Amino acid sequence: MQDAAIKLTQYSHGAGCGCKISPSVLSTILASTLPTFNDSNIIVGNQSRDDAAVYQLNNTTGIISTTDFFMPIVDDPFTFGRIAATNAISDIYAMGGQPIMAIAILGWPINQLSAEIAQQVIDGGRQACHDANIMLAGGHSIDSPEPIFGLAVTGQVALDKLKKNNTAQAGDKLYLTKPLGIGVLTTAQKQQKLEHADNHIAINAMCQLNNIGPLIAKIDGVTAMTDVTGFGLAGHLLEMCQGSNLNADINIASLPLLPRIEEYIKMNCIPGGTHRNYESYQANLPSLTHEQKAILCDPQTSGGLLVSVNSSAEQALLHLSESQRQPLYYIGQLHAKPSSHTINLR
Numbered sequence: 001m002q003d004a005a006i007k008l009t010q011y012s013h014g015a016g017c018g019c020k021i022s023p024s025v026l027s028t029i030l031a032s033t034l035p036t037f038n039d040s041n042i043i044v045g046n047q048s049r050d051d052a053a054v055y056q057l058n059n060t061t062g063i064i065s066t067t068d069f070f071m072p073i074v075d076d077p078f079t080f081g082r083i084a085a086t087n088a089i090s091d092i093y094a095m096g097g098q099p100i101m102a103i104a105i106l107g108w109p110i111n112q113l114s115a116e117i118a119q120q121v122i123d124g125g126r127q128a129c130h131d132a133n134i135m136l137a138g139g140h141s142i143d144s145p146e147p148i149f150g151l152a153v154t155g156q157v158a159l160d161k162l163k164k165n166n167t168a169q170a171g172d173k174l175y176l177t178k179p180l181g182i183g184v185l186t187t188a189q190k191q192q193k194l195e196h197a198d199n200h201i202a203i204n205a206m207c208q209l210n211n212i213g214p215l216i217a218k219i220d221g222v223t224a225m226t227d228v229t230g231f232g233l234a235g236h237l238l239e240m241c242q243g244s245n246l247n248a249d250i251n252i253a254s255l256p257l258l259p260r261i262e263e264y265i266k267m268n269c270i271p272g273g274t275h276r277n278y279e280s281y282q283a284n285l286p287s288l289t290h291e292q293k294a295i296l297c298d299p300q301t302s303g304g305l306l307v308s309v310n311s312s313a314e315q316a317l318l319h320l321s322e323s324q325r326q327p328l329y330y331i332g333q334l335h336a337k338p339s340s341h342t343i344n345l346r
Contacts, residue, residue, distance in 0.1 A: 221313020
């Protein structure tokens, strides 16, 4: 097969963050009866399922460590590499940190896809790293049945600006920095239903760095932050609520959507990850329509930031949004009062 005819998505059974193992299965995998080694310098580990681990280097600085990789979500090799790298770097931004270095992770079916195509994927990763002002400083590769690419990223953060996903407060407002629907559009592409005029929509969103994260973190009234990826808005908001012992009211009609998402949902362009997500946390959700489930549980690849901010700092956040020309979308509010569901719709 000629390289020009290659469509990378044909070589993978999943796509992007939709490849994630479901939250319920992941809980089984992470369970262990072995004794745990505790390091007091690890101030964020896997207990809260946060975006990355954080090691306290000294009294003022933490080192952030994360990794993320997946199978092709687009056909073009360079774009796939750029999206995968952008997605991995996002974990650093989501904790209020600055990335400082990245290491590549590559799995490649050598007998099916040429080394030249893999080189284009790596170049896409280099482009994302260049955009983030860091080096792609090395990596590791294996011969694998399906193409896989991603990064291990190291960052640093001022400890007084570190943002976690489990420190939100009652009364906080919730904002998103990117519209939802990436999983729907990429599934439409995989099903060959995506209109040519819509080819750029998901790609542009996925290639956008979340580098506003460290600036948001400097606002004292921002209490918690995470990025919205494979578990969808519902899953990542649920992690924030459960970790903070809160409930959320979501304005379903106000959720920002990428163009034409409703039309593609009607065409049944629903990722398998959407169904796995819903099955994992439906007990914490109210009754949902087909469209609501497709939106709330849609796995996002390189999605936006979910920000929890108290009312006193809301104007500072909106001013930052305006000055940086970064859209912000108000989606709801957090509450301390108990209810039958962790996430409610308004």
